[in-house]
Structures are given as C-alpha cells and as structure tokens.
Amino acid sequence: MTGSSVQHDGNSVDEPIRGYFDALNRSDPDGVSRVFAVDGTLMADETGTVTGREHIRTMFQQSFRALSCQRELHIDRVRHDGDMAAVETHTTGTFTIGGNTISAVSRELFILHHSPRGWEITDYMFNRPAPAGS
Numbered sequence: 001m002t003g004s005s006v007q008h009d010g011n012s013v014d015e016p017i018r019g020y021f022d023a024l025n026r027s028d029p030d031g032v033s034r035v036f037a038v039d040g041t042l043m044a045d046e047t048g049t050v051t052g053r054e055h056i057r058t059m060f061q062q063s064f065r066a067l068s069c070q071r072e073l074h075i076d077r078v079r080h081d082g083d084m085a086a087v088e089t090h091t092t093g094t095f096t097i098g099g100n101t102i103s104a105v106s107r108e109l110f111i112l113h114h115s116p117r118g119w120e121i122t123d124y125m126f127n128r129p130a131p132a133g134s
Helices: 015-025 029-034 053-063
Strands: 036-043 049-051 067-081 084-097 100-115 118-127
Touching: 015 029, 015 067, 015 084, 015 100, 015 118, 029 036, 029 053, 036 053, 049 053
Parallel strands: 036 118
Antiparallel strands: 036 049, 067 084, 084 100, 100 118
C-alpha cells in the first residue's frame, strides 16, 4: 500500500481505507463493515447502492462466498477540511471468481468523517476505468 496520510487528533485519515482493503483481502465481512459509519454508503460498479453498516456486512458476506480479492492500495490524493476528508485511490491486483483469476485496476473515492470512534467511511464509490482507446 502506498500514499501519504493526514492526521486528525492522532488518527490517520487513511486508517479505515487501509483497514477496508486488508479485510477485503482476507474475505472478512466484519472487518470490511467495521470501517464504515453506521449509515455508511457503498456504491459499487454495476450494482445497487448499499446503505448501512449491517447491510454492507451482509453484502460482503454473500459476495465472499463466490469472490476473493487481492488488491494493492495506492493513495492518489487526500483532501481534508476539519472533520471531513475525501480520498482518491486506485487499486491493482486480482479478483478470483469460480476459480478464474482476473487482473483488474479500479479507481475509488472515499468520503470520511471524523467521529468519536475516529475516522469512518461515510461514502465509498468505485469503478473500473474503461480500457485505453475505448
């Protein structure tokens, strides 16, 4: 994982993002959902919007039955203003579905809020960019 970090009250804004990808790579739905705010929202490529930590956990619990991921995080830009932050990232690596491993690059946007629990992901969107020349 690469990139820089912004501190707020001793907490790094990128901690929940790094925690998200660590849990994703372990196929850990509890770890994935733990980094989201209670009312956090996930907007994934080619799927519906999922809102709420418990719904996010359930979605990943179901997804991990068929899918495993090995993603490497690259932090591209951090914007920070008070208790809010926006973090643009991209990831490289693989997805394995039904025994087939696919290499993929994704780009991500995280919106985070600093709460009494520390930084939490309030909104997360990702997609896979179109191949060059399309």
